Amino acid sequence: MWISFILASLLSTGLVASAPPGFPSSGNGLWFTKPANVWSKEMLPVGNGYLAAMVPGGTSSEATQLNIESLWSGGPFEDPSYNGGNKQPGEQANTSLIMQSIRQNIFSSPTGDIDNVESLTTDAGAYGYLVSGISTTNSTVSGYGRFLDLDQGIARTIWTQDKTAFVRSTFCSHPTQACIQHITTDGGHLPGLSYVFSSALETGFPAPNVTCMGSDSLRIRGLAASRGMLYEIIAHVRATPISGTPTNPPIIRCVQFPVASGAPFNATIEVAGSTVSEAWVSWVGGTEYSMDGGDVAHRFSFRGSDPHTQLLSLITAPATATASFATTLSQHVADYKAALTEKFSLSLGQVSRLDAPTDMIRAAYRTDVGDPYLEWLLFNFGRYLLMSSGRGVMPANLQGKWANGDENPWGADYHSNINIQMNYWSAEMTNLDVHRPLFDYFQKTWAPRGTLTAQVLYNITRGWVVHNEMNIFGHTGMKGGGNTAQWADYPEANAWMMIHVWDHFDYNNDVSWWKAQGWPLIKGVASFHLDKLIPDTHFNDSTLVVNPCNSPEQVPITFGCAHAQQLIWQLFNAVEKGFAASGDTDKGFLAEVQAKRAQMDKGLRIGSWGQLQEWKVDQDSPTDTHRHLSHLIGLFPGYAIANYDPTIQGGLLVNGTHLTYTPAQLTAAATVSLIHRGDGTGPDADSGWEKAWRAAAWAQLGNATQFYHELTYGIFTNFGPNLFSLYDPADANPIFQIDANLAYPSALMNALIQAPDVASLNTPITITLLPALPKQWPAGSIKGARVRGGITLDLQWSGGSPTHASIKVDENVGSRPVRILHMGRVVGTFTTAPGLSQSFTNF
Ligand SMILES: *[C@@H]1O[C@H](CO)[C@@H](O)[C@H](O)[C@H]1NC(C)=O
Ligand SMILES: *[C@@H]1O[C@H](CO)[C@@H](O)[C@H](O)[C@H]1NC(C)=O
Numbered sequence: 002m003w004i005s006f007i008l009a010s011l012l013s014t015g016l017v018a019s020a021p022p023g024f025p026s027s028g029n030g031l032w033f034t035k036p037a038n039v040w041s042k043e044m045l046p047v048g049n050g051y052l053a054a055m056v057p058g059g060t061s062s063e064a065t066q067l068n069i070e071s072l073w074s075g076g077p078f079e080d081p082s083y084n085g086g087n088k089q090p091g092e093q094a095n096t097s098l099i100m101q102s103i104r105q106n107i108f109s110s111p112t113g114d115i116d117n118v119e120s121l122t123t124d125a126g127a128y129g130y131l132v133s134g135i136s137t138t139n140s141t142v143s144g145y146g147r148f149l150d151l152d153q154g155i156a157r158t159i160w161t162q163d164k165t166a167f168v169r170s171t172f173c174s175h176p177t178q179a180c181i182q183h184i185t186t187d188g189g190h191l192p193g194l195s196y197v198f199s200s201a202l203e204t205g206f207p208a209p210n211v212t213c214m215g216s217d218s219l220r221i222r223g224l225a226a227s228r229g230m231l232y233e234i235i236a237h238v239r240a241t242p243i244s245g246t247p248t249n250p251p252i253i254r255c256v257q258f259p260v261a262s263g264a265p266f267n268a269t270i271e272v273a274g275s276t277v278s279e280a281w282v283s284w285v286g287g288t289e290y291s292m293d294g295g296d297v298a299h300r301f302s303f304r305g306s307d308p309h310t311q312l313l314s315l316i317t318a319p320a321t322a323t324a325s326f327a328t329t330l331s332q333h334v335a336d337y338k339a340a341l342t343e344k345f346s347l348s349l350g351q352v353s354r355l356d357a358p359t360d361m362i363r364a365a366y367r368t369d370v371g372d373p374y375l376e377w378l379l380f381n382f383g384r385y386l387l388m389s390s391g392r393g394v395m396p397a398n399l400q401g402k403w404a405n406g407d408e409n410p411w412g413a414d415y416h417s418n419i420n421i422q423m424n425y426w427s428a429e430m431t432n433l434d435v436h437r438p439l440f441d442y443f444q445k446t447w448a449p450r451g452t453l454t455a456q457v458l459y460n461i462t463r464g465w466v467v468h469n470e471m472n473i474f475g476h477t478g479m480k481g482g483g484n485t486a487q488w489a490d491y492p493e494a495n496a497w498m499m500i501h502v503w504d505h506f507d508y509n510n511d512v513s514w515w516k517a518q519g520w521p522l523i524k525g526v527a528s529f530h531l532d533k534l535i536p537d538t539h540f541n542d543s544t545l546v547v548n549p550c551n552s553p554e555q556v557p558i559t560f561g562c563a564h565a566q567q568l569i570w571q572l573f574n575a576v577e578k579g580f581a582a583s584g585d586t587d588k589g590f591l592a593e594v595q596a597k598r599a600q601m602d603k604g605l606r607i608g609s610w611g612q613l614q615e616w617k618v619d620q621d622s623p624t625d626t627h628r629h630l631s632h633l634i635g636l637f638p639g640y641a642i643a644n645y646d647p648t649i650q651g652g653l654l655v656n657g658t659h660l661t662y663t664p665a666q667l668t669a670a671a672t673v674s675l676i677h678r679g680d681g682t683g684p685d686a687d688s689g690w691e692k693a694w695r696a697a698a699w700a701q702l703g704n705a706t707q708f709y710h711e712l713t714y715g716i717f718t719n720f721g722p723n724l725f726s727l728y729d730p731a732d733a734n735p736i737f738q739i740d741a742n743l744a745y746p747s748a749l750m751n752a753l754i755q756a757p758d759v760a761s762l763n764t765p766i767t768i769t770l771l772p773a774l775p776k777q778w779p780a781g782s783i784k785g786a787r788v789r790g791g792i793t794l795d796l797q798w799s800g801g802s803p804t805h806a807s808i809k810v811d812e813n814v815g816s817r818p819v820r821i822l823h824m825g826r827v828v829g830t831f832t833t834a835p836g837l838s839q840s841f842t843n844f
């Protein structure tokens with residue numbers, strides 16, 4: 002949905018030739034000379050995690066598009082019989098039989114494959130979508146400029162009209178949970194303003210009731226769908242009167258529109274012309290959805306309380322209701338800097354460009370040639386987007402929290418076979434504190450219903466499971482319809498996400514969090530996979546494998562998929578590494594994990610054309626350029642390949658012979674697979690995220706040229722004029738997918754600093770400095786990078802080589818051995834200890 006803020010009178014045309022006044026001199030921002038028209042290519046995003054908004058940068062008329070993070074159609078709100086896409090408990094016996102025969106068919110199939118697992122899937126039911134509205138605006142005026150200031154987290158529009166210069170600023174404050182839009186002029190007198198709320202552009206979206214709340218606030222109440230969840234927005238308008246302005250009639254008044262009997266109520270707030278020097282509207286929003294209602298005790302209702310009381314307390318809090326605008330703004334900026342820019346910063350030696358708008362810089366960008374300024378800007382923008390969408394109650398979804406219209410691509414859901422993972426890749430390493438909503442989401446919406454799914458679908462009575470496509474209503478079953486197994490058959494989503502849980506602990510060593518949330522999550526998932534691994538009766542090699550499985554979004558449906566085996570192996574290592582800190586005394590569980598880990602297939606096999614096999618049966622095609630790099634998960638973001646250790650991962654039985662690969666052999670095979678997988682423009686898709694993944698993987702292999710090629714190719718192909726990553730950039734109204742935006746910083750970081758996980762706490766953490774530095778970034782610096790083990794790392798380089806590195810260890814860590822490498826040479830070693838700091842200058 003959207004709110005429209007309307008100003009009086011129209012204007013003449015003109016463009017600015019350099020960055021608009023107020024644009025950060027650091028160059029850290031996006032600027033444009035025309036208002037936005039197309040949502041995904043041109044508008045500018047702001048958000049505080051709870052709320053998101055897209056700012057078109059209109060002038061006399063501005064239509065700011067709003068969203069609330071939990072505003073979804075579908076789920077139990079729309080369909081009382083909604084059950085998370087699960088088989089009914091009464092079908093358990095039958096499902097077990099089906100599962101048994103599927104497994105048997107796969108093992109006994111000569112190819113190790115079968116056609117489908119359709120009989121395990123269920124109709125998605127009222128799956129739901131993140132809903133919101135659209136808006137367009139067309140005005141151009143003299144002295145026009147709009148920008149997103151990434152130093153302060155503010156979208157601004159400036160223009161001149163009737164010799165008066167206007168400035169409109171929009172931002173969402175995390176401390177107050179409100180978004181604010183402020184307008185002022187240099188002349189000190191604003192023309193008349195009116196504020197209305199509209200959902201008119203929302204097809205199928207029921208019009209809400211808009212009513213006056215006092216003389217200066219609009220209360221907007223509606224349903225997300227005809228039987229959907231209740232939402233409410235309160236918008237409060239304030240202004241600073243020009244001194245001596247009489248207050249009768251009132252400067253600000255709320256007027257209830259006359260409407261036909263039975264039609265939804267509608268109202269407007271008006272600010273009288275020439276009475277105020279500045280005016281601003283603050284809005285807060287919420288729904289009756291609650292993650293806390295997603296368990297058996299709440300009958301999976303996900304229903305919380307009416308949001309009104311909570312919103313009222315937010316909108317009447319002094320920081321929003323009585324503080325001056327300057328105070329509200331400075332509180333926002335201080336919070337923004339503390340969360341985003343003070344703890345971490347990067348320089349690629351870029352030269353700030355203030356002479357050309359961002360869309361022109363983007364249009365001039367070329368693969369391989371590159372432009373360090375744009376590359377740096379995209380890095381900062383990616384972190385900005387994660388922080389602006391990741392700090393609410395829900396995690397960032399396929400579009401962060403920005404959604405256009407009442408049906409968004411792929412439901413703007415939580416695709417959990419690469420996309421959501423990728424969203425969070427940069428969080429720990431660039432020191433962004435955004436992970437907690439993600440973990441709450443697993444605990445509250447995945448684990449409860451996923452416990453039922455484990456029972457009904459797999460006859461497993463410990464732990465829990467989910468599949469690929471996840472909504473906010475605990476959609477844990479396999480989402481069916483057509484032969485969707487390649488999307489739906491992904492019971493390793495939980496294992497992959499647990500790597501994030503483990504990493505959070507590994508980076509921060511927050512023991513009380515680990516005991517309360519991290520460990521129970523990992524234990525639940527590991528328990529499930531312990532029971533799900535079964536003996537391989539195709540090869541009879543005494544290993545344990547998954548069956549059925551497929552690589553994410555790719556057939557065949559087979560057994561022992563490399564992706565799944567590598568992930569589960571990493572999961573079991575995390576159990577062992579985290580056991581002592583968990584306080585858990587269940588030694589039998591640990592022993593079982595260790596035993597099955599020893600026995601399981603490790604998912605590392607070199608195939609007939611020198612490739613790393615994607616499946617246990619050697620059936621990879623050299624011309625398969627599929628978008629996912631599933632079997633290379635152990636290269637990046639994992640470590641089963643990157644830190645391959647033949648003493649614990651070797652020992653394969655192949656054709657009756659025991660084989661152990663050397664690390665060099667395994668790396669060579671991963672390289673062959675990566676080469677054959679292509680550049681991320683495949684027959685199946687040409688999206689940005691697959692190129693970001695490839696860039697990170699090439700960096701992991703230490704190949705700076707290929708890293709830079711993929712990074713720049715992704716920018717060239719998939720990033721729009723507003724730097725949003727686009728699925729189909731040539732489309733007039735392309736699809737926005739946030740994953741490439743959010744993965745970009747981690748891919749770039751992987752060229753500068755690498756420290757992949759290790760199988761055991763006794764194995765040294767190896768930090769490699771500048772492993773894949775492209776020649777386009779000869780000099781630069783990083784401040785505040787985070788490395789697992791509770792390490793903060795600063796790094797400077799020049800002439801393509803490190804000149805200075807320093808580490809500081811957190812106060813709350815134990816001893817971990819660490820080595821620092823550059824160009825294959827050990828340039829430092831230390832053992833972590835609380836508060837340790839050390840510098841390295843000998844490279
Ligand atoms: C479920 O598993 C248990 C334990 O292995 C087994 O005894 C039972 O028969 C299975 N139930 C079904 C319905 O297959
Ligand atoms: C068991 O599943 C089969 C195959 O899906 C189906 O045809 C049959 O009706 C089911 N039986 C019961 C008792 O649900």
Ligand SMILES: *[C@@H]1O[C@H](CO)[C@@H](O)[C@H](O)[C@H]1NC(C)=O
Pocket residue numbers: 137138139
């Ligand atoms: C904006 O311009 C586009 C293209 O010229 C037009 O289709 C659209 O209706 C205009 N929108 C408004 C709000 O005037």
Ligand SMILES: *[C@@H]1O[C@H](CO)[C@@H](O)[C@H](O)[C@H]1NC(C)=O
Pocket residue numbers: 197198199200201208209211258267268
């Ligand atoms: C309220 O009225 C305004 C002005 O006519 C209109 O633009 C807006 O769409 C209406 N809002 C709703 C929710 O119907």
Ligand SMILES: *[C@@H]1O[C@H](CO)[C@@H](O)[C@H](O)[C@H]1NC(C)=O
Pocket residue numbers: 207208209210222223224265266
């Ligand atoms: C709007 O208010 C009317 C009258 O109170 C009520 O019947 C209707 O359900 C409300 N509509 C919505 C969408 O809340």
Ligand SMILES: *[C@@H]1O[C@H](CO)[C@@H](O)[C@H](O)[C@H]1NC(C)=O
Pocket residue numbers: 538539540541
């Ligand atoms: C593996 O063992 C099963 C019996 O458990 C047998 O049916 C199958 O033929 C064996 N496969 C091979 C390749 O030996």
Ligand SMILES: *[C@@H]1O[C@H](CO)[C@@H](O)[C@H](O)[C@H]1NC(C)=O
Pocket residue numbers: 609655656
């Ligand atoms: C295993 O045996 C098959 C069939 O003889 C052969 O095609 C394959 O290359 C062998 N694999 C290895 C790794 O030797």
Ligand SMILES: *[C@@H]1O[C@H](CO)[C@@H](O)[C@H](O)[C@H]1NC(C)=O
Pocket residue numbers: 676703704705706707
């Ligand atoms: C990087 O990869 C490309 C493509 O495989 C290869 O030609 C080149 O030699 C590699 N460079 C290095 C330094 O390994």
